[in-house]
Amino acid sequence: MMHHRRTFLADMGMGFTGLALGALLHREGVAKEHHWSPPTGQPHFTPKAKSVIWLFMNGGVSQMESFxxxxxxxxxxxxxxAETPFADAQDPEKLALERLVVPDGNGNQRNTLYPLQTGYRKHGESGIEISDWFPHLAKQADKLAVVRSMWTTDSNHGAQTQFHSGRHRNEGDFPTLGAWVHYGLGSLNENLPQFISIGKREYWNKRDGHYLGPSHDAVPLRIDPKNPLNYSRPARAFHPDERAIGENLIGQLNTIRGVEYPDDPALTARIASYELAFRMQQSVPDVVNFAQETAETQELYGINQPHSKQFGMQLLAARRMVERGVRFIQIQHGGGGAGAWDAHRGLKANHSKNAKAVDQPIGGLLADLDRRGLLDETLVVFASEFGRTPGSQSSDGRDHHIFGFSVWMAGGGLKRGVVHGATDEIGFHAVENRHYVTDIHATILKQLGLDSRRLEIPGRKRLDIDHGHPIDEIIA
Known part of the structure; x- marks a missing residue:
């Protein structure tokens, strides 16, 4: 019966739409075979947020010089x-300290605390302490929910993947949070992708869907109205009639192939991409065209400043996507190699430069979303794969640090102007309300109205830690 229905669709010349529907019918067959209900595209319970803007700082932001x-x-x-009241931080029972061990110039090793490289102040009515490297973001302190007690397990930059997927890279490839959101929720705008990635991604953090299938990978986007998507424009100009003939032929060939190989996820993803690409050719360039934005708005995002122009354009595009119903916008800052925030030496120069690039755009995004009434339904996340050591490395840097670091979120039904969790007095261990990275995932999914356990698929049962626990203390 299933085969006849797919063949009928192909014979009717329904092209891309027929193939997409055929794939859905096949998924229904798999669901019946495994007594499993696939996602309907509807939230499991009433959501408080519609969209997520995920800001990821690659390389490891120092928690001590930020939040x-x-x-x-x-x-x-x-x-x-050992010379301070915090000597017990070296206790093996409180995890390893080897990354604080640096040469002292005499061939010996010592654990040397490194002073703060910038000042800080309390901000807003909430009095949240924020470093002086983030003056624009500090003005939005009363919108933030800061979690100061994060931990993870990958001490190298594969932790970028771990923060997105919840699993150590040594365990294999697993879907990212954005892929789960894309898998679980339906579209808010049929003319735009629902999961977008902006910024460079290193090879270990390149994909999202994995066992959910390539159709749940993020669509990479450039902030260029003339060429925002790969392969979205022909290599040379074609007459409309020629183009229509080509599109019709591709549709027929793919429909035949889809009937022959209904279980091929790569083919299904490719056809879905073609369908979406046709609709996006007009809608996507409009999203990244700022001609209708006022000079005041562009200045708010720092687009008029060379140091913040690129990131500011990305965040302004993110706001425009949220307005148009894009579900999940994943923006990578400083991607490539280990990541721009990786400050093993020269931390002051490194972090002050990177903070200057992102501070005004992020502060502008929060202010702009709020004044447009969008912040309550948009969850903004600021994260990094891990923090940095309280001790020095290379005399003026800090090494990777997985035992305690900070993340903040804003909007989307969260409390405003709150701090949750704590590290010890030197920022080494998360000691109060500790949270593994998937607790951030669980919080976001809860605000979007999703129960991660109801998204599991046959043969792919997830570990309990994969699901995480919502941080209810920061939910309004």
Missing amino acids: DPKPMLNKYGGKTI
Whole structure:
């Protein structure tokens, strides 16, 4: 019966639409065979948020010089940890300290605390402490829910993938949070992709769908109205009649292939991409065209400043996507190699430069979403794969640090102007309300109205830690 229905669709010349429907019918057959209900595209319960803007800082942002300042580092800077009241931070029972061990110039090793490289102040009515490297974002302090007690397990930059998927790279490839959202929820705008990625992604963090299938990978987008998508424009100009003939032929060939190989996820994804590409050719360039934005708005995002122009354009595009119903916008800052925030040496120069590039755009995004009434239904996330050590490396840097770091979120039904969790007095260990990275995922899914356990598919049961636990203390 299933085969006859697909053949009928092909014979009717329904092209791309017929193939897409055939794939859906096949999925229904798999669901019946496994007594499994695939996602309907509807939330499982009433959502508080519609969209997510995921801002990821590649390389590892220092928690001490951003959203968890530690004045004790100034008081005891230059001393070994053993010479301070925090000597028990070296206790093997509290996890390893080897990444704080650096040469002292005499062939010996010592654990030397490194002073803060910038000042900090309390901001807003909430009094959240934020470093002086983020003055524009600090003005939005009363919109933030800061989680200062994150931890992870990958001490190298594969942690970028771990933060997105919840699994260590040594365990294999697993769907990212954006892919699960794309898999679980229906479209809010049929003319735009529902999952978009902006910015460079390293090879270990290149894909999203994995066992959910390539159709759940993010669509990469450039902020260029003339060429925003790969292969979205022909290599040379074609007459409309010629183009229509080509599109019709591709449709017929793909329909035949789809009937012959209904179980091929790559083919299904490719056809879905073609369908969407036709609709996007007009809609996507409009999203990244800022001609209708006022000078005041562009200035708010820092587009008029060379240091913040690129990131500002990306975030302004993100706001325009949210307005048009895009579900999940994933923006990578400083991607490539280890990541721009990786400050093993020269931390002051590194972080001050990177913060200057992102601070005004992020502050502008929060202000702009709020004044347009979009922040309540949009969840903005600021994350990095791990933090950095309280001790020095290469005399003026900090190494990777997985035992305690910070993430903040804003909007989407979360409380405003709150801090949750804590690290110890030197920013080494998360000691209060500790949260593994999937707790961020669980919080986001809850606000979108999704139950991750109801998204599981046959043969792919997830570990309990994969699901995480919503951070209810920051949910309004």
